[in-house]
Amino acid sequence: ETDLTRTASNKSSVVNSGFRIEPLPEPGSNAKHHSKKYCYVPLHALRPMALWRECLASVKAVDYRATVRHALMTSCTATAISKTRFRGKHEDSGPNATVFCRGAYLGPEFLLVGDAVRLTPHPQEQPRTTVTDILLITAIKLRLVNIREANDNDYDDGRLYNTCLHFSVHAFTLDSARSYDSIGKQPLPANSPLLSPGVSKYGTWYHVLDPSADPTTRQEVPFTRILGRVPEYSAMKSWFTPPQVPTAKPPKPSSLLSISTGLVGTLKARGYALANDPRIERDLGKTWMWADTRVEALDLWEVNGQWVGVKDDMRAEALKQFRKGIHVNGAQAGAARVEPALPVISERGTSMMASSGGAEATVERSTSGSEEESGDDVADDALMRYGTTGGNAEEEEESADDDVEHVSGLPDMSMRGQQQTGAEKVVTIELSDDDDT
Numbered sequence: 001e002t003d004l005t006r007t008a009s010n011k012s013s014v015v016n017s018g019f020r021i022e023p024l025p026e027p028g029s030n031a032k033h034h035s036k037k038y039c040y041v042p043l044h045a046l047r048p049m050a051l052w053r054e055c056l057a058s059v060k061a062v063d064y065r066a067t068v069r070h071a072l073m074t075s076c077t078a079t080a081i082s083k084t085r086f087r088g089k090h091e092d093s094g095p096n097a098t099v100f101c102r103g104a105y106l107g108p109e110f111l112l113v114g115d116a117v118r119l120t121p122h123p124q125e126q127p128r129t130t131v132t133d134i135l136l137i138t139a140i141k142l143r144l145v146n147i148r149e150a151n152d153n154d155y156d157d158g159r160l161y162n163t164c165l166h167f168s169v170h171a172f173t174l175d176s177a178r179s180y181d182s183i184g185k186q187p188l189p190a191n192s193p194l195l196s197p198g199v200s201k202y203g204t205w206y207h208v209l210d211p212s213a214d215p216t217t218r219q220e221v222p223f224t225r226i227l228g229r230v231p232e233y234s235a236m237k238s239w240f241t242p243p244q245v246p247t248a249k250p251p252k253p254s255s256l257l258s259i260s261t262g263l264v265g266t267l268k269a270r271g272y273a274l275a276n277d278p279r280i281e282r283d284l285g286k287t288w289m290w291a292d293t294r295v296e297a298l299d300l301w302e303v304n305g306q307w308v309g310v311k312d313d314m315r316a317e318a319l320k321q322f323r324k325g326i327h328v329n330g331a332q333a334g335a336a337r338v339e340p341a342l343p344v345i346s347e348r349g350t351s352m353m354a355s356s357g358g359a360e361a362t363v364e365r366s367t368s369g370s371e372e373e374s375g376d377d378v379a380d381d382a383l384m385r386y387g388t389t390g391g392n393a394e395e396e397e398e399s400a401d402d403d404v405e406h407v408s409g410l411p412d413m414s415m416r417g418q419q420q421t422g423a424e425k426v427v428t429i430e431l432s433d434d435d436d437t
Helices: 049-055 066-072 233-240 263-276 294-298 315-330 369-386 393-398
Strands: 019-021 039-041 077-091 094-106 109-112 116-119 133-145 162-173 218-222 226-229 350-356 359-365 404-406
Touching: 049 066, 049 263, 066 263, 077 133, 077 294, 109 133, 109 226, 116 162, 133 218, 226 263
Parallel strands: 218 404
Antiparallel strands: 019 039, 077 094, 094 109, 094 133, 116 133, 116 226, 133 162, 162 218, 350 359
16 A cells, blocks of 8 residues: 555666556557657556546646547457357357456456456436446356357358357445345445455445345346446545645545546546547447457557557468468368468378467368367367366356346347447537536
């Protein structure tokens, strides 16, 4: 906690003990000159992006630097990272699949399994400026649905299925009326191991679902309802408590020491990103920009003096080899499309070897059904080999039938991997000094 208020006394300079900060260039633009600048700052000079309005309260909107607007434009980006396990299931409605992830980026927030996050207020049940519910993430799932509808003649830009990002959570609330018994009869103890001490200090928490009925029951919410991490109470206190003058009375507690601090700023940032990020296909009704990597989400060309993303010198050759390997592994490429490096003729069929990133993959082409099934086993084995070994208890539980309660009143999530809204005209908005309510 000491580092949150002042620089720790040490002999090393801020270059070694601090953080390197590079301004964010404009997403969707070729002007990347801001990446050439940088500075080093100590920990106590950093603040979460969700608190940007509180930190810039004394600055007029017209005086914001360009990099502030650039950062706000990335508030509607989503990236799932560290995919660890794949599970497919065939149901009456058709086949579907789930990819378990260890983390995800939602705008400026980096969320991991086990984190406590804030839930946006329910639009019909709660005030828009008050946060009462938090979630303890137990699993992050990238779901693939409508797989049966995928075929070779789809007019969908190559998207063969729909994707949606869901969070399995245990839910807690500060509002006793929203608890499972509606009266808050059984609050969580102050020293409950379910919540960290930094979260417990915000007030008295209650279970949203009855823990005695089935402790494994979880809620499942879409990523658009996630506001961001729950900041530690000690951190909020160090950021927003006025300094005490020795001869004066102790300062009054700040009104910003609330779990709702940052709600208005985050919603305003998402609205600004929706209206100004050119990468969001608003004409198709999409409201978020999906990215495979964090570099793509921020549209970076250079980090710490090194070319990354589309400007990486090795990217073109790596992509070429990677795509060739995909064609070989899927047995979808003919001799005209794939040039085998070392063809080998055997009694069972033609064997081709392709190199991708220094690794060799061998796929045998045959007309027998049994050998095709063995090839699928090889592909599944390769998938598991490159995945992360092991898994947490949540993933093991997910191997059985899901026991999940879906949050009611949530928007539809099945429009080609993007959170969708009704068809409406979106106009460019500008930042102003007026607070949104």
